[in-house]
Amino acid sequence: MTAALAQLVLGAVTAALSLQLPLGALRLPGSGFFPLALGVLLMLLSAGQLARLVLARRAAPAAPAQAPAPDGAARRVLLFMAVVAVTTTLLQAIGYAASGFLLMLGLLGVLGVRWGVAALIAALSAAGAHVLFVLWLKIPMPAGPLGF
């Protein structure tokens, strides 16, 4: 239900924004013509899907739509994403090696690896990634205050 609603909104927003672009004529469509058609099509499909879900829910109100997520799944995913988000924010300030270390350390911790082991694996992975990507493949990853 949430997915269909979100796509209904996306279709409506696309159609509304397309109307602010030149629509042109049928023989010479403008920039807004194609996205407007797509927005309307997405709204129609989403409305159809919503109607189907409402009818199905009325027919069998107790039936769950999907298998339930494991306990604590949302918390683990949010923690995982938070670690990646924080280290991405820090990437240009502290450099690739340090943010790689923090990324590995944080993610290993979130996944239940003991901190001592996690620190060792994180240090080895960050050093390995620096050697592979920066020194060998010459990818210009951001350098930190210490030059790596």
Place this chain on the structure above:
Amino acid sequence: MLESLELLLGGFATALTLQNLAYCLAGAIVGTLVGILPGLGPIAGIALLIPATFGLNATSALIMLAGIYYGAMYGGSTTSILINVPGETASVITCIDGYQMAQQGRAGPALAIAALGSFIAGTIAIFGLVLIAPPLADAALAFGPPELAALMVFAFVVLSNVTGGSLVKALMMVVVGLILGTIGFDPVTGDARFTFGTAYLLGGIEFVAVAIGVFGLGEILVNAAKPPAQLETRVKVPRFRELYPSLQDLKRATGAILRGTGIGFFTGLIPGPAPVIATYASYTVEKKVSRHPEEFGHGAIEGVAGPEAANNAATQSAFIPLFVIGIPFGPVPAILLGALLIHGVTPGPLLIAEKPELFWAVVASMYIGNFILLLLNLPFVPLFANMLRVPKKVLLPLVMLFCVTGMFSVNNSVLDIWMMLGFGLLGYLLRGWAYEGAPLLLGLVLGPKLEVAFRQSVMISHGDFGIFVNRPVSATLLLASVAALLFPLVKLMRRKKPDAAGQPVQRG
């Protein structure tokens, strides 16, 4: 025919240079690893490695990326057989009998037959590609904008029909992908669309961010959501001397491999996730023609040989529509199209005529790559399988580190990483809501092409939409699309049609 063989020999001369051989080998090894490691399928794997090809010329880059693609298809069977976890979706069917064989202590012959079947099928399918690609390219030259638009619509509808889930949901994903494809410069007038005043979005949504996000990060998050205890994997790796199949195994597998090759080759020529459909079709056929159908599901070697052959034949023949018409029919060829465009190569009917050295070198590299993969997957399979001993709780952060690095290196932009994270979260949610990511990716990649073809068509016809139905090829393709749209509806109505007592009639 003779001309094709001559050009193919020229292709071998290019592909056999030390540099291209090294890239072919690197692609095959990395692809095998991508196929073996759960959580990193061929789509995210190829997308992740596109930046690594930036320094290469287009031929070497495509040789390496193609190597990763079919390497992943070979490698995917290893995890299916050893731990009942498919490395990529096309290996799902191999789990059924492959894992049963492993449980009976016959993992070695299952792995060997999978590798042999893949090699034979891949080699025959490449020969088919050599035979039919050049004449098909000549025929495709007659395709104008209406035919191309109709072909893309047909591809979307068929892909949506065969992704396995709901048709409406898949079509919604196609449209979301097409909408994302409209962000940035208008391909016809150059106007900026939906950029909200930011220069970052002018070039459009970075398809690599979508591919790595939805397919790579999405899968990582699905695994990260599991309790840590569920991330442990136990694997028994067979030793080299245990790999040999018996004469009886070979006898039983030969027919299955040849049938799987035929099924796979032709499935690769139609829109959809060809390797996945091909494996299911092959398994069904093998079960039907077998003298011992009761053995299927309990370790029948035909259940490994047929689908693995079909998988690899479809993988090779899926290159035909990409090279010849310039339209990818599935998500992996769509990623390869994006990579080709980055390298300044526009695939289509003129590719073979204008860049014969690239086309024939890639085809020749496929032969070489298949041979390399046979070598990698027979004696070295125990070595690769040892990768499975790395606990997932270590593997997932490592893959995440690679994703962040790979994503940054595309444009040296942190914004791309944020974009990837956003699409990763979307990929995770889509899995929970039972929406497929492949139609979204295909919509994103083909969106600008569809818009240009559509607008050119109506400009040619001065606004007359009849141009799509007055031309025989586009009319046929649109008619086939309508039929494909109506087919599930008719099936549903037949199933729900009540009998005299008012009970729904169950059919088939």
